[in-house]
Amino acid sequence: MSLGLPLVATNGHVVPLTTRIPPYFLNTDHRQRCLAQLRSKHTGLEKYIYLNGLKERDPNLFYEVLLGNMLEIIPILYTPTVGDACSNYSHIWRRPEGLYVSIEHKGHIRQVLHTWPTGLASRIAVVTDGSRILGLGDLGANGLPISIGKLDLYIAGAGIKPTSAVPICLDLGTNTEKFLEDPLYIGVRRKRPATAEMDEFMKEFMEAMKETFPQLLVQFEDFSTDNAFRYLEMFKTQYRCFNDDIQGTGSVVLSGFLNSARLASSATGTPLSEQRILFFGAGSAGIGVAKQLTSFFTLQGMSEDEARKRIYTVDSKGLITADRKGLQEHKIYFARTDYDGPALTSLIDIIQYVKPTALLGLSTIRNAFTEDVVRLMASLNARPIIFPLSNPVSLCEVDYSDAIKWTNGTVIFASGSPYKAVKFEGKVYEPGQGNNMYIFPGIGLGTILSEARHVTDAMVEQASIALAGSLTDEEESSELVYPRLARIRDISANIALAVIRAAQTDNVDENVLFRNLTDEALLDYIKAKQWQPCSAHSYPHL
Numbered sequence: 281m282s283l284g285l286p287l288v289a290t291n292g293h294v295v296p297l298t299t300r301i302p303p304y305f306l307n308t309d310h311r312q313r314c315l316a317q318l319r320s321k322h323t324g325l326e327k328y329i330y331l332n333g334l335k336e337r338d339p340n341l342f343y344e345v346l347l348g349n350m351l352e353i354i355p356i357l358y359t360p361t362v363g364d365a366c367s368n369y370s371h372i373w374r375r376p377e378g379l380y381v382s383i384e385h386k387g388h389i390r391q392v393l394h395t396w397p398t399g400l401a402s403r404i405a406v407v408t409d410g411s412r413i414l415g416l417g418d419l420g421a422n423g424l425p426i427s428i429g430k431l432d433l434y435i436a437g438a439g440i441k442p443t444s445a446v447p448i449c450l451d452l453g454t455n456t457e458k459f460l461e462d463p464l465y466i467g468v469r470r471k472r473p474a475t476a477e478m479d480e481f482m483k484e485f486m487e488a489m490k491e492t493f494p495q496l497l498v499q500f501e502d503f504s505t506d507n508a509f510r511y512l513e514m515f516k517t518q519y520r521c522f523n524d525d526i527q528g529t530g531s532v533v534l535s536g537f538l539n540s541a542r543l544a545s546s547a548t549g550t551p552l553s554e555q556r557i558l559f560f561g562a563g564s565a566g567i568g569v570a571k572q573l574t575s576f577f578t579l580q581g582m583s584e585d586e587a588r589k590r591i592y593t594v595d596s597k598g599l600i601t602a603d604r605k606g607l608q609e610h611k612i613y614f615a616r617t618d619y620d621g622p623a624l625t626s627l628i629d630i631i632q633y634v635k636p637t638a639l640l641g642l643s644t645i646r647n648a649f650t651e652d653v654v655r656l657m658a659s660l661n662a663r664p665i666i667f668p669l670s671n672p673v674s675l676c677e678v679d680y681s682d683a684i685k686w687t688n689g690t691v692i693f694a695s696g697s698p699y700k701a702v703k704f705e706g707k708v709y710e711p712g713q714g715n716n717m718y719i720f721p722g723i724g725l726g727t728i729l730s731e732a733r734h735v736t737d738a739m740v741e742q743a744s745i746a747l748a749g750s751l752t753d754e755e756e757s758s759e760l761v762y763p764r765l766a767r768i769r770d771i772s773a774n775i776a777l778a779v780i781r782a783a784q785t786d787n788v789d790e791n792v793l794f795r796n797l798t799d800e801a802l803l804d805y806i807k808a809k810q811w812q813p814c815s816a817h818s819y820p821h822l
């Protein structure tokens with residue numbers, strides 16, 4: 281917004297010749313005013329509504345405030361508060377904030393996409409069908425804020441232009457009765473379609489996306505597990521797309537695991553090849569992470585079979601074994617063939633059998649890592665690796681302060697949602713946040729700049745390795761497993777560089793000009809391309 285006002289200067293101050301702007305408004309600090317307004321709100325949801333209103337009024341100011349206060353604001357726009365925004369979206373709805381494509385648009389999807397105002401300038405779409413928002417289940421058309429929140433991170437964290445970002449919610453119905461009965465519910469009032477109808481819709485949607493936005497990358501977000509895997513398989517070599525919950529989460533957790541394993545092994549000497557990793561939760565994120573880990577292990581020289589043997593998976597029925605009847609497709613690969621005793625159902629019994637070096641939670645079961653579980657992990661390992669990754673915080677498997685207390689501070693910890701530092705027996709401990717927010721902005725930036733036709737497995741893997749290697753000396757000596765969030769722009773640029781190089785190796789890059797640049801020159805180019813918010817654009821006289 282440009283006021284475009286005539287100005288006079290008095291005593292070094294700028295005063296607009298208008299009665300609608302208070303005389304000294306332009307001489308005050310708008311960022312401080314926004315922060316004060318934000319902090320005056322009492323609930324997370326009120327803060328969320330305030331921030332999204334600010335974004336609408338003045339995007340430059342909004343992103344400046346966000347970039348200067350990431351630790352305070354990201355947990356509002358993103359996990360965990362975005363979960364409340366989704367749960368209540370039909371009730372807090374204020375204005376159009378994204379693109380809805382409805383099951384009722386089937387046969388006309390291209391026309392719907394054409395209504396998006398920034399058309400060909402679009403570079404990145406985050407697409408959800410609302411069927412598994414965080415760990416909150418099927419929220420139907422209320423899922424849009426998750427796409428908006430992810431794109432805020434693309435813009436703030438990777439420097440993608442706001443006009444390149446397209447938040448999309450596919451409105452395909454919901455199986456959650458409560459919404460169907462709510463007179464304010466904003467989605468179509470029907471149950472979700474059967475697989476064949478949904479597949480037809482998704483094929484038309486992806487084809488229409490490619491035609492309408494030829495330069496665009498699609499990030500699939502929070503689809504129910506079976507669909508997440510199916511559409512990734514169906515589309516990953518046909519379109520420029522990836523799945524954040526499978527690949528993004530896989531990549532970010534591999535990265536944190538590598539740094540954790542290094543820390544643990546400096547105490548115990550356990551090499552990577554002897555790690556035993558127990559996954560509590562075998563949905564899209566759990567299996568996505570397990571696959572990323574095993575693929576990395578094979579890169580390190582292990583055979584596929586040896587790599588797979590490092591992994592144990594647990595679902596609601598207990599340790600997943602190959603002899604179990606009716607196993608879902610995505611669980612078969614990691615089902616154990618070397619256990620034939622009675623079914624192991626309690627987590628304590630499973631830990632006693634597996635003796636894991638690392639326990640990863642992707643179950644959405646609050647407090648599943650009880651005191652007994654955590655203490656048992658600590659009795660088995662000098663430095664137990666415990667990652668309760670379920671989102672939002674209300675579904676996290678164990679709180680950070682408990683994990684610190686029950687392990688006497690020995691735990692190496694990363695959660696999906698943010699926790700504050702904890703003081704225990706005089707020492708301050710900082711948690712890691714193993715959230716895909718560290719990785720998808722860089723994967724997206726690298727894919728967009730290299731104009732990669734597809735997102736290959738190597739691109740995702742190299743992103744993870746680049747993130748793991750991005751800790752500063754200070755972060756390493758503070759035993760962090762992820763870098764500090766305030767550095768996300770630099771980290772995203774480094775990840776983007778690794779992603780571009782992997783795209784070149786895999787020969788999927790269409791922008792071949794980068795092939796001739798040194799790493800240093802390419803990194804400079806990436807950083808120069810990052811969009812910078814500047815609220816002076818809103819008030820050009822300052």
Ligand SMILES: O=C([O-])CC(=O)C(=O)O
Pocket residue numbers: 358359413414415502524525670671696715716
């Ligand atoms: O959004 C987040 O915080 C991480 C994520 O993808 C999920 O939990 O589905």
Ligand SMILES: [Mg+2]
Pocket residue numbers: 414501502524525
């Ligand atoms: Mg997600």
